[in-house]
Amino acid sequence: MPQDETTPKASSISYESAGVSIEKGDEAVELLSPLAKSTYNKNVLAGVGGFAALYELTRDEYRNPVLVSATDGIGTKLELAKIQSSFDTVGYDLVAMVLDDLACTGAKPLFMLDYVSVGKLNPKVVEELVGGIAKAAKECGCVLIGGETAEHPGVSKEDDIDVAGFAVGVVEKDLMWGSHRVKVGDALIGLESPNARSNGFSLIRTVFAEPLEKIQRGENMEPIHWDPRGRNLLQILLEPSVLYTPVLRDSVVRTGIHAAAHITGGGLLGNLKRVIPPGLSAEVIRHSWSIPEIFVEIQRSASIDWREMDRVFNLGVGMVLVVASGSESNTIQRLEELGVRGYLIGEVVGTGSKEHGARWR
Incomplete structure (x- = not known):
């Protein structure tokens, strides 16, 4: 909007000064997208970049499919990862916590999403963490179809980090374990x-x-x-x-x-x-x-x-x-x-x- 003498001067306050870096968020997406896409298969119709991910279930693959869901985190083991400044192994842990829960029903994992919460975003740290998630997901035959990284200044300390995972699998109804x-x-x-x-x-x-x-x-x-x-x-x-x-x-x-x-x-x-x-x-x-x-x-x-x-x-x-x-x-x-x-x-x-x-x- 054009300014005149009666228009108040623009404030120097920005999202960056409030503690959220759009640039670092974009950098993180650039680093994480190839990791997620390395797990994709032919069933993924839309993944990273859209408002929601799309995964196709083909009709001839299952007779009476039951969708199975699971979610978990890795708790305060992350505090130990911070001491060593190494996060790939805890990414691996996250997949074990979520997909091994899912597997208890006899289900085959289809896709997984992660949620990473930080006080101050360090794209390299998140890349290492998600790299571990992607590696473990591939070993399980599971797609890392998307995720979210959130920066929470004023709520979390700068070095705070937490992660959660969400997964969906499928099992034939008459073959469910339990x-x-x-x-x-x-x-x-x-x-x-x-x-x-x-x-x-x-x-x-x-x-x-x-x-x-x-x-x-x-x-x-x-x-x-x-x-x-x-x-x-x-x-x-x-x-x-x-x-x-x-x-x-x-x-x-x-x-x-x-x-x-x-x-x-x-x-x-x-x-x-x-x-x-x-x-x-x-x-x-x-x-x-x-x-x-x-x-x-x-x-x-x-x-x-x-x-x-x-x-x-x-x-x-x-x-x-x-x-x-x-x-x-x-x-x-x-x-x-x-x-x-x-x-x-x-x-x-x-x-x-x-x-x-x-x-x-």
Whole structure:
């Protein structure tokens, strides 16, 4: 609008001075678009750049398809990534948290979106984070179809960062896994997890507060004596989660699966009971697998009650498959061939009542 002597002078206030950089936002989009597009397949009709993404389901692909959705984040594990200024592994973790939840229904992942929230946008940090997401999504046969990066000045501190993921998958209605398939005598197979995945990190950061502060100052970088790979504490804690989704897509592994439980917050029993129907109980043999050393060290360092450890951590089992009796040997053998160790950890028993749950034996 043209100005005259009566027109107030323009203010020097801008979106940039308020803390949001449009230029850095555009730069981030330029960096992230190729990462997302590297995961695309023929079903993607419109992805990054539009107001909404479009994904085509072909009619001849499914008889009676059921869409499955899941969402999750990675909690305060991100605080450890900030210490190391390395974010690709936590991007990998995000995919594990979201898609491994989805996989518990027997679903095939179709597409995923991410949401990244920051105090002050650093395009290179977001590129590294989304790079990890894209890499893991490709390993799972999932499209990273789009996402959102939001800058929140005045709400978040400059170095604050949080991330969430959202995914959609599909499963044939008559092939869905769940409690409706579980029977007395079904075997329980635990899939190995060498670390805490993305759960319990508020407790972990409290237990290891002093050594982590030293690492942040550039001290205490020497390898941990009990780690065979010669890593320091921070490197051990940032080890990415195992992705179970790829092995759960294998036709041999899928044979005989009745249900699956992703062992996240709440521990093994707390999550396993979610797939057990009324009248049945999952009976887990306590010492049927080896607890990884990191959990032993967490417990020892703060004298945490093992009952609390059970409630917070996976303790070495990141997924439990409930399989038909007699199929456990073939399933475990095939898992080994695919690079995931499986343990026979128990069975499903009757309760003699309408109660259901999971318990130690």
